[in-house]
Amino acid sequence: MKKHVLASAIYACLIPVAAFAHHGTGIAYDNSKPTVIFGIVKEFSWTNPHAHLILEVKDAKGQLSEYAVEMNSPGVMLRQGWTRKQFSVGDQVQITVYPSKVGTPVGSCIGTCKVTINGVDRTPKAEIREGL
Amino acid sequence: MRSASLRSSIACLALTFIASSPALAQTAPYNPRVLSGVWMPMNAEGADARGRLESQWLKPRLPLTPKGRAIFDSRSPGKGPRAALPAKGNDPLSDANVPGLLRSLVYGRPFQFIQTDDKVVQMFEWFRIWREVWTDGRAMPEDPGPRFYGYSVGRWEGDTFVVETFGLDPRLWGDEWGMPFSEQMRITERWRRMDEDDLELTLTFTDPETYTTSWTSDPRRFRRQPKTSPNGELLEVIFTPMDEQVFNRRIRNLSNGVQ
Numbered sequence: 001m002k003k004h005v006l007a008s009a010i011y012a013c014l015i016p017v018a019a020f021a022h023h024g025t026g027i028a029y030d031n032s033k034p035t036v037i038f039g040i041v042k043e044f045s046w047t048n049p050h051a052h053l054i055l056e057v058k059d060a061k062g063q064l065s066e067y068a069v070e071m072n073s074p075g076v077m078l079r080q081g082w083t084r085k086q087f088s089v090g091d092q093v094q095i096t097v098y099p100s101k102v103g104t105p106v107g108s109c110i111g112t113c114k115v116t117i118n119g120v121d122r123t124p125k126a127e128i129r130e131g132l
Numbered sequence: 133m134r135s136a137s138l139r140s141s142i143a144c145l146a147l148t149f150i151a152s153s154p155a156l157a158q159t160a161p162y163n164p165r166v167l168s169g170v171w172m173p174m175n176a177e178g179a180d181a182r183g184r185l186e187s188q189w190l191k192p193r194l195p196l197t198p199k200g201r202a203i204f205d206s207r208s209p210g211k212g213p214r215a216a217l218p219a220k221g222n223d224p225l226s227d228a229n230v231p232g233l234l235r236s237l238v239y240g241r242p243f244q245f246i247q248t249d250d251k252v253v254q255m256f257e258w259f260r261i262w263r264e265v266w267t268d269g270r271a272m273p274e275d276p277g278p279r280f281y282g283y284s285v286g287r288w289e290g291d292t293f294v295v296e297t298f299g300l301d302p303r304l305w306g307d308e309w310g311m312p313f314s315e316q317m318r319i320t321e322r323w324r325r326m327d328e329d330d331l332e333l334t335l336t337f338t339d340p341e342t343y344t345t346s347w348t349s350d351p352r353r354f355r356r357q358p359k360t361s362p363n364g365e366l367l368e369v370i371f372t373p374m375d376e377q378v379f380n381r382r383i384r385n386l387s388n389g390v391q
Contacts, residue, residue, distance in 0.1 A: 027215045028387040045382075047375040049228075052383050070383045075241075075257065075367040102389035 029098040029108045037067055037107060041091040046074050046084035050110070053087060053095070057105075067105045069097055080112070080124040092118050162328040164291035167245040167252065171331055171354035172363055173238075200312050200342035207310030214309065219380070219388035224304060226384070228376035230259050232304035233281045233297065234311070234319075237333070237352070242363050252286060252293070257366040265295050272298055277315060280304060295321040314341035329356045 039055030053069040071077060074084065087093065094116040097107025109115070115122045196204055210218030210226075218226065225231060231239065241258040250268040255261075265286040276283035277299025286295040297319040306313050317339040324332050331354040338346040357363040385391070 027210070028217060028219075028384075045378070047379070048369060048371045049376065049379055050383065052379065054382070068382055068386065070387065073369060075369040078367060079362045100387045100389070102387075104386050104389055106383060106387040108387075 028100060028102075028106075030101045031098050033099055034096050034113075035099050035107060036094060036096050037069070038092075038094050039067055041087045041089055041093055042066065043089065044084075044087040048073055048075075051077060053093070053109075055093060055095075065105060067107070069095060070106065070108045070110065072110045077124070080126065082124055086122070087117065162325065164325045165288060165293075166247065167293060167323065167325070167331070168247050170242050170244045170357040170359075170364055170366065172242045172357050173240050174353040174355050194311065195344045195347055196312075197340075197342055197344055200314075200339075203312040203342070204310060207305065207312070209305075209308060209310045212309035217388040217390075219385045219390040223310075225371070226376070226380070228371040228373045229304070230261065230280050233263065233300060234306040234313075235304070235308065236261070236281075237335075238307050241369065242357060242366060244366055255366060257369050260366070260368055260370050272296060275299070277301065282319070291324060293321075293323040295319075295323070297321065312342050313337070313339050316341045326353075330354070331356070 037055065037057065039057040041053065042056050043054040045052050045054070051071040051074055053071060055067045055069065056064055057067045058064055072080070077086075094114075095109055096114040097109050100106045112124055112126050115124070194200075194204070207223075208214070208216045208221040209223055210216065210221050225235075236243070236256045236258055239258055241256070243257060244255045246253040246255065250266065252265040252267060254263050254265065256263075261281065263281040263284060265284040267286045270285060272285055273283060278301035279299050280301050282297040282300045284295050284297045286293055288294070298317075300313060300315070300317050300319075302312070302314050302317070305311060317337065320336040320338075322334050322336075326332050333352045333354065335349040336346055337343065337349070359365070
């Protein structure tokens with residue numbers, strides 16, 4: 001039921017938001033186009049080298065598809081206050097990502113990116129380093 | 133009598149003031165020859181090293197020999213000025229190979245030094261790997277390699293801990309940008325505590341097969357992480373083929389348009 005309520009969000013509907021601090025790990029993502037993705041959690045993989053979130057999203061035609069979100073390594077995420085139970089299957093998620101440059105359904109959320117889980121703001125804090 | 137009491141009161145007040153002053157409140161002076169602790173890489177300005185993750189060892193061009201240049205040109209890193217799509221690169225790390233000594237030193241993750249009577253152990257959070265720097269006066273073996281983390285002997289020169297490393301496996305890269313080296317590579321690390329919380333490292337590389345001359349890195353800075361801080365204990369950060377393959381299929385390849 002929950003799935004039907006919010007899965008209507010459309011990842012193809014791109015919503016630009018203000019850029020925020022980002023320590024990218026590659027050149028695969030377009031850091032100039034922060035994009036909001038809505039979807040339902042299918043899987044959250046808490047593994048190295050980077051954790052990743054698999055969302056079920058709807059496109060403009062209402063077709064369901066998967067969208068993958070690359071996150072940071074679990075070690076860094078722990079230090080940001082995340083846990084491996086941060087997401088559960090069926091959670092409704094709104095997340096700001098940098099999309100793949102080649103247009104495939106993958107985006108990055110590495111460092112601090114805005115995240116809402118079941119309507120509650122769960123944006124992680126920046127990694128804390130002593131002396132900074 | 134009253135005068136004696138007044139003097140006593142003034143003395144007590146003075147002692148209280150002195151005892152509470154910042155100068156005395158500080159802990160005992162640090163020992164520059166004690167390196168033990170958890171250290172986090174910082175850049176030269178003291179800011180977060182991960183802000184420039186592609187930390188090269190030297191800003192100017194590396195003095196590569198023709199052979200060194202050919203190896204360098206054959207490498208396709210996912211980071212730095214020559215960055216290409218990671219999925220189409222040839223970085224050994226993309227298959228979950230260990231980073232080796234030099235990449236562990238340059239990467240933005242913490243390490244811990246533990247000193248004993250005959251060695252200094254350096255434990256890297258990244259891949260949860262350690263190396264020993266022998267300080268018992270032994271000589272460098274004639275042919276210790278190839279080793280992913282090399283063979284290291286150390287000594288103190290004043291308050292600088294000098295480490296000689298030899299026997300590195302040249303199949304690994306020297307940094308995130310694809311820095312090459314051969315089996316002939318000899319490294320001199322110079323570690324120096326700048327103050328209680330800051331540690332500095334410079335490295336001198338000598339490898340006639342790969343470089344026309346010895347060269348020295350830019351200084352690298354590290355900040356001590358108190359045990360009570362979020363980085364005060366090393367985590368388990370291990371890359372494995374079974375995780376890497378899944379990540380490549382689902383994320384790295386897909387994000388690069390490689391099916």
